[in-house]
Amino acid sequence: MGWTVGVLDKWAGLYTKLHDGLDYIQNYMFGSVLGVPKFSKLQPNTQTSLQLAKSQDGILTLIDVGVILDLDTWVGKVSNSCMFMAISDFYDIHADYKTRLVLRTRDSKSEVVGVVFAAMDLLQNYEMQMIIGPQKSAQTEFIVDIGEKAQIPVVSFSATIPSLYSRIPYFIQTTPDDHTQVIAIASIVQAYRWRKVILIHEDTDYGNRLVPHLIDAFQDINTNIAYRSIISAFATDEQIFEELQKLAMMQTSIFIVHMSESFGGQFFLKAKQVGMMSEGYAWIVTNGLMNVLESLEPTVINSMQGVVGVKPYIPNSQKLSNFITRWKRKFLEDNPENEKAEMIDFGLWAYDTVWALAMAAERVGNLTSSSYKLKTDGNATDPFGIGVSQAGPKLLEEILKTEFEGLSGKFQLVNRQLEPLAFQILNVIGEGGREIGFWTSQYGISRDLNFSSESIYSTSADQFRGIVWPGESTTVPKGWVIPINGKKLKIGVPVQDEFSELVNVSGYCIDVFKSAMASLPYSIPYEFVPFQRDDGQSGSYNDLIDQVYLQKFDAVVGDITITANRSLYVDFAFPYTDGGLWMIVPLKKHDESGRWIFLHPLSKDFGICMAAFIVTAFCVWFLEQGPPDVNRGALPYDPLRKIVYLTSEIIPLTYRKMASSILSKLMVITWLFLIIGLTLNYVVTLTSMLALEQLEPSITDFNDLIKNGDFVGYRKGTFVIDLLKRVSFDESKLKPYNSPEECHELLSKGSQNGGVTAVFEEMPYVDIFLAKYCFKYAKVGPTHKTDGFGFVFPRGSPLVSDISKAVLEVTEGNKLMDLERAWFTPTTTCEDHRWPIFASTDPSSFIQLSICILILSLLITSSMFTNHLYKKPSYPMSTEEKKNS
CATH class of the missing domain: 3.40.50.2300 (Response regulator)
Known part of the structure; x- marks a missing residue:
């Protein structure tokens, strides 16, 4: 046909x-x-x-x-x-x-x-x-x-x-066209930094076709659509009520609603009955409802109090006001059954x-x-x-070329569509919508449309006039709420029989989390749930993180290291420990003893001080003896003899009269301080070398482990094994352990006897291990950089930002130090057998004093020598000298 x-x-x-x-x-x-x-x-x-x-x-x-x-x-x-x-x-x-x-x-x-x-x-x-x-x-x-x-x-x-x-x-x-409004809606979400929203739309051609545009707009601002609620075109009141109850069980409290008049009115009446039009929630609706807001039933408008929405902006004008007045009068005359008439x-x-x-x-x-x-x-x-x-x-x-100033503003078609001048952002209050701002493609969010040449694109919520949110609240919703049935947040924690100092439903990590939660400006009920696999065994850390991704846990607290791969599936709060992967290796004796050990304390700095000592001695002799008289003569070895004599006499501090000049006495006093300091420094250094065993790490470069084919250890269930494989360690050379005692046993045996040469561990575990085994092992590194421990949340969780701020408050105060002292204090054995602490054996601290003495000595000596050269002789001149003079 x-x-x-x-x-x-x-x-x-x-x-x-x-x-x-x-x-x-x-x-x-x-x-x-x-x-x-x-x-x-x-x-x-x-x-x-x-x-x-x-x-x-x-x-x-x-x-x-x-x-x-x-x-x-x-x-x-x-x-x-x-x-x-x-x-x-x-x-x-x-x-x-x-x-x-x-x-x-x-x-x-x-x-x-x-x-x-x-x-x-x-x-x-x-x-x-x-x-x-x-x-x-x-x-x-x-x-x-x-x-x-x-x-x-x-x-x-x-x-x-x-x-x-x-x-x-x-x-x-x-x-x-509907798609022109999606960026305006996304800008509202961006202005309040909401990272998660729930999209609700009717399952019709009108409702479905806008969804791809909304998804793209939210992706551009890095906001995740946590859930899509699709309301059937034939949904009953009971079905809508059930869907809303499901939404109420979710933590996300920001809803984007795209519905027509017939669907929207019924939906919001049910939302109020469920209790979701209350404080903490935010509802943003598209122009499908906002364009006809004034014509909705009073009960529907009452259920929408606090809703924010957008619609194309129609500028006010005298012509528009006159027309609406004439239209109302004419419409009520032609339709006497209507009690009121509202223009849309x-x-x-x-x-x-x-x-x-x-x-x-x-x-x-x-x-x-x-x-x-x-x-x-x-x-x-x-x-x-x-x-x-x-x-x-x-x-x-001709239609496409038509342009004029109409009641709705300038009529001009672009790509066979009417282009809006701007979008008006409204807040449903009372019997209609109150204007709170505008959005334009050129300037973004603005309080009004009076732009200047200096105006820039804005996404700031400060541009909005005051908004009254659902529940007559003026507090901006955080983007999430506690489920209205009072259900507690399920916090997964790893199960550990060993290293309980960190976490095992108690421990350092748990106390840090509790401190962070206590510092929040609001209260959140939560409960810790120990994680075990279906077979009753404790799962790996990756298994535990998967539970958050699968939405079986609301968060995970424990010794979870922040890695790039894990960040693809979950979000981490700010780290609360120092990052880094270290090696634990046995100590070995550093044997440098011998017959020349007394020369070991001597260093370059020590030599500089000795040079100052000799020069100062010469200057003292010069001040006391004076330069040799050119007419009297002197033995060539006489100055050297006097320097040695003066030095040997001054060091025993005899009570004979050693110096007559006041300048000499001043130099000798300061010079004695230098001699005493150098002597004590040498004695302490040599004593330390003779009294103590010199220990050093048995290995300092993890690449040597790979070259030598040594066995290395790692804590079972952690990400460390994956990292070691990436840096070319043979998997057959990797041995797991579960406890500090097992780690100590492996290190004690060594690779040749069924143990390991080194263990790779994260910083908090290194401190725990060395606190128990004080003098047998040393840490080397860090060998690899990590970001430390962090609390795990679902992607886009609004809790991440608040918890991160709370963690910063805890780490910047004294609370974290108190927790570290409480959980990581060394054992009594380590406290009783600490090595003695000796004074520094570095003589560099005396260099400044030596230089000052040296400069002072040279200045005084040069001054005395200059005066002597220009001073006339005191003995009687001969006749020939007088004639020559």
Whole structure:
């Protein structure tokens, strides 16, 4: 058959179960035979529009425009009345136009099949040049196919689904597409740094098509969609209630809701009954509800108190205010059964749509019946007699070029869609929404739309006006809540029979966690659950971390090392121990003793001090003796003899008169301090070398272990084995141990006797082991860098940030030091047999004193020597000397 039958066959499988749809088809196909009317051709105010079809010269072109609405809904009622007011207003202003639009309205109800046959009825009985509708997104695909075949523009002001029909040129959206709002919604989440959200949407074409855009937007800001709640189109109240109870059991308290009016109202009524519209929760809704917020039932609005949502911004104007006043009066006159009338955004877009079509029709000009022809050929038939518009392409072109200032703002189509100026962010308070800010693609979040040249893109929550959250709370939700049934957090802990100082449902790690939790500004009930595998054995640390990833534990506390691989599956709080992997190796004697051991304390620094000693002695001699008289002569060895004599006399500190000059005495006093210090330093150093065994690590480079093929040890169940394999250790050379005693036994035997040469261990365990075995082993390293121990949480957990801050508070105070002293104190044996502590044997501390003495001595001596050279001789001059002088 023809293309119409093809369209119906395409969707036959979807609607074969709808018996009322089949009855609808039967009535349409055979209505004239059975005497049943084909359609209720509801055309409100059609006569009014025809009466306006007058011009100065009496020559008019009436253009049929099909309108498909669901007149049982508020959107349908408001939009229908706004469109007929638009016809009246437009031609009152443009009375000289040669064209007149005539609206042919069809009530499509909610059936998709009804929408199809409404369009077919319009095309069969009228020379339709344009179709406005359908009202709902789910009905769009059918009408788009029909419009493409008939080559007439299909214009929708209320179907907001992300356009799957952008490839079809005859479909136009005179409303912002839903996908334009997703970045605005993501910016709200980003402003409050929420890392996890739950997405709730209806299982319809309208609800599903926005999901990929939302997922992409949240991925861009590194926010995880923890769960997707999909509400069936046929869900009962009980099913919605059960789904909400499941959501209430989850810790994430940030919800993104994308629903239409019919779904949203029912959903929020149930959410309030469950208790989820209370403090600690945050609800962000899309424009599906915010566009019609004022028209919702008071009970629904009351259940949505504290909700935040976005909708396209429509600027206030005097023209808009005057129109809403006129519309309310007219609507209540035509619909006396309504007690109140609230304008919605869809009505304004419907008004502007009619103006745009009227302008485009006038520019196209005379559209006679000859411009609408039946499409027939030898291979296809059209049993319903639907033709192809010859003016459709021209009308489409003119509609896309239309620009004017409408009630909803500037009307301008970009990619066959209406582009919003900005998105208005509203907070549901009282009977409607209160404006708290705006979002624009250029400037992000802003308090108002008054931008300057210095304005920058903002994602700060400070730009929002005060928000009242659910439960009349002004405190920003943290992003998670304790489940409303009071269930405690399940904290997994490893089970250890050994190394209990760290963790075994008690220990150092547990006490650090308790201290961090106690420092939080709020209380969280939790319980520790020892982890064991199904076979009763204690699992590995990777097995324990998997329990968090599988959501069997809410967190894990213990000696869990932060690694890059583990961070792919879970999040870690800030580390509370120093990182690093160290080697524990036996000590060996450092044998450097011998007959020349008395020379070992002598060093370069010691030599510098001795040089100062000798120079100072010379200066003292010079001050006491004075330079030799050139006329008297002196033995060449006499100065040396006097230096040695003076030195040997000063050291015993005899009470003879050794120095007569005050300067000499000053130098000798300071010089004696140097001599005493050097003497004591030498004695202490030599005593230490003779009294103590010199011990050193048996190995200092782990690469030597690999070259020698030595056995090495690691603690069973840790990540250390994986690290050792990565650095080329042979797996057959790796031996596990479970306790400090077993580690000591392996090290004592050595590789040659069935033990190990070295053990690789993390820093806290190294301290525990060396506290028990004080003088037998030494630590070497760190050989590899790690980030220390950290508490484990699920990916995106909002607890990570708060716990990390709490850990920092604990580590920066004295609490952590107290815990370390309580759990890592050496044993009594180690305390009783500590090595004696000797003074430093490094003579470098005397260098400064030696240099000062040396400089002082040289300055004094040089001064005395200079005075002597220029001083006249005191003995009587001869006659020859007097003559020469």
